[in-house]
Amino acid sequence: MVPRPTTLSVHPGRFRMDRTTRLRITPGAEGAADLLRSYLTPTTGLPLDHADDGSFVLALVPALTGLGEEGYGLTVGSRGVLLRAARPTGLLRGVQTVRQLLPQASAPGRRAVEVDLPGVEITDVPAQRWRGMLLDVARHFQPVSYLYRFVDLLALHKLNVFHLHLTDDQGWRMPVSAYPRLTEIGGRRARSMVGPAGSGCFDDRPHGGAYSREELAGLVAHAAARGVTVVPEIGVPGHVRSALAAHPELGNRPEEPLDVWTQWGVCPNVLGVGDHVLDFFRTVLDEVMDLFPSPYVHIGGDECPTDEWETSPAALARSAREGLAGPRDLHGWFLGRVAEHVVRAGRRPVAWAEDGAALPPECTVMSWRTPRHAWAAARRGHDVVHADHRSTYFDYARGDGVHEPPAQPGHVLDLRAVHGLDLAPPPEEPHLAPRVLGVQGQLWTEFVTTPAHIEYLTYPRLCALAERAWGRTDDWRDFSSRLTGHRARLAALGVPHDTLPDRAAHAPV
Ligand code: ACM
Numbered sequence: 001m002v003p004r005p006t007t008l009s010v011h012p013g014r015f016r017m018d019r020t021t022r023l024r025i026t027p028g029a030e031g032a033a034d035l036l037r038s039y040l041t042p043t044t045g046l047p048l049d050h051a052d053d054g055s056f057v058l059a060l061v062p063a064l065t066g067l068g069e070e071g072y073g074l075t076v077g078s079r080g081v082l083l084r085a086a087r088p089t090g091l092l093r094g095v096q097t098v099r100q101l102l103p104q105a106s107a108p109g110r111r112a113v114e115v116d117l118p119g120v121e122i123t124d125v126p127a128q129r130w131r132g133m134l135l136d137v138a139r140h141f142q143p144v145s146y147l148y149r150f151v152d153l154l155a156l157h158k159l160n161v162f163h164l165h166l167t168d169d170q171g172w173r174m175p176v177s178a179y180p181r182l183t184e185i186g187g188r189r190a191r192s193m194v195g196p197a198g199s200g201c202f203d204d205r206p207h208g209g210a211y212s213r214e215e216l217a218g219l220v221a222h223a224a225a226r227g228v229t230v231v232p233e234i235g236v237p238g239h240v241r242s243a244l245a246a247h248p249e250l251g252n253r254p255e256e257p258l259d260v261w262t263q264w265g266v267c268p269n270v271l272g273v274g275d276h277v278l279d280f281f282r283t284v285l286d287e288v289m290d291l292f293p294s295p296y297v298h299i300g301g302d303e304c305p306t307d308e309w310e311t312s313p314a315a316l317a318r319s320a321r322e323g324l325a326g327p328r329d330l331h332g333w334f335l336g337r338v339a340e341h342v343v344r345a346g347r348r349p350v351a352w353a354e355d356g357a358a359l360p361p362e363c364t365v366m367s368w369r370t371p372r373h374a375w376a377a378a379r380r381g382h383d384v385v386h387a388d389h390r391s392t393y394f395d396y397a398r399g400d401g402v403h404e405p406p407a408q409p410g411h412v413l414d415l416r417a418v419h420g421l422d423l424a425p426p427p428e429e430p431h432l433a434p435r436v437l438g439v440q441g442q443l444w445t446e447f448v449t450t451p452a453h454i455e456y457l458t459y460p461r462l463c464a465l466a467e468r469a470w471g472r473t474d475d476w477r478d479f480s481s482r483l484t485g486h487r488a489r490l491a492a493l494g495v496p497h498d499t500l501p502d503r504a505a506h507a508p509v
Helices: 030-044 088-101 144-156 213-224 241-246 275-291 313-321 327-344 371-379 415-419 430-435 451-458 461-470 476-492
Strands: 007-017 023-025 056-060 072-076 081-085 115-124 130-136 161-165 229-236 296-300 348-352 364-367 384-386 408-412 436-443
Touching: 007 072, 023 030, 030 056, 030 088, 056 088, 072 088, 081 088, 088 115, 088 144, 130 144, 130 461, 144 161, 144 213, 144 451, 161 436, 213 229, 213 275, 229 275, 229 327, 275 296, 275 327, 296 327, 313 327, 327 348, 364 371, 371 384, 371 430, 415 461, 415 476, 430 436, 436 451, 436 461, 451 461, 461 476
Parallel strands: 023 056, 056 081, 130 161, 130 436, 161 229, 229 296, 296 348, 348 364, 364 384, 384 436
Antiparallel strands: 007 115, 072 081, 072 115
């Protein structure tokens, strides 16, 4: 099993599920029962109907202590199964464990008349509260049907956050009814750079796509049914070239038209700092918060060159009027105004850590450049999520073999390095530990166009991340031996965890 349960003992015997097996479901456990059936019935053909004397019990027991929001207990004996949790989300985690206890051949299309669950006693409580995975659908768009599968694979590994990177220089995927040009114009680029930033080569093929509100609402519901929160990211004040292409009035030089960016790297064009820009993004965020119930809303904040502000009379005037030391400080100022709006709506803003910008105190900080940023933020009182690129950026190659497809240059991130990620505060500052919400993997998609390629880069590295985020041990040998069996499960689910099926699989769609 991956991730490894907190405590597990294996008992002799097994529970045989067949056509006569019924589920006993206490009030509040219906969602978990539906999820269990959604996995088991198509793969086994077993109906698993409800019955008051059913031998497979799913019980929500609010009085249970020590399990928190997501913990659960699972007992499998020869006469029955008891899955218990204090909260509905705990039952959903337990369902994923039942799924992993099933024979690996239980993939859709394989019908069985009976299925054995091994006798076990499990108590399982996650170590980290934030166990996330980012998918960048801005650089390369993916249809919502694929996002459903992506989320289900996160749930299999007991991750609880799907960070959806919806906007960037190269594409705007979030529908905003007040500003339809954001997706109409900002959702399509004329061509894409081939190779790393600055390569100067292009594919000369348009690329585009955007979601509808209905599609995103459906995704949110699908994720919620699996105990996964979709955290939307609308990045400001940099990484906004697609918005500037649609609405030049948001920029620092509205008279100079810009296209949706076709290159990779850090774009020099950023938002202007007029009141109309803030009002625009307040409206955008209102629509985002209307669609995504997530308590957290990511507002970006990374890689914002300040060159445009340094020569813009409007930005210099704003900087002076706000009493800032100079236009560079507009970065933190801008994020502060946006964060304020998110807080007023009762949500929590999240932002990427950067050296220069002092993030508003209410921001949760996602630290990506160096763990030093995480600890500096924690010292200032921020909650932090570890997203250090050296251990969590899955757009780096998995290895240095010649067969590896083109990847983000500069680093190779093998499975062991992901498993070795370090979430602990400096030894002399143990008091910072409670500030750590958890850890998150990132898949940026400059070089990734297809679902097969996404999964090849994500698996099995995400398994290692999940192991460290859910569990409390860093025993590599134990993890690798469990991963062998788990790989068979991934294979049965059609996840290309080992090789990318063919070169065509990562050609542009
Ligand atoms: C980032 O990689 N720019 C967060």
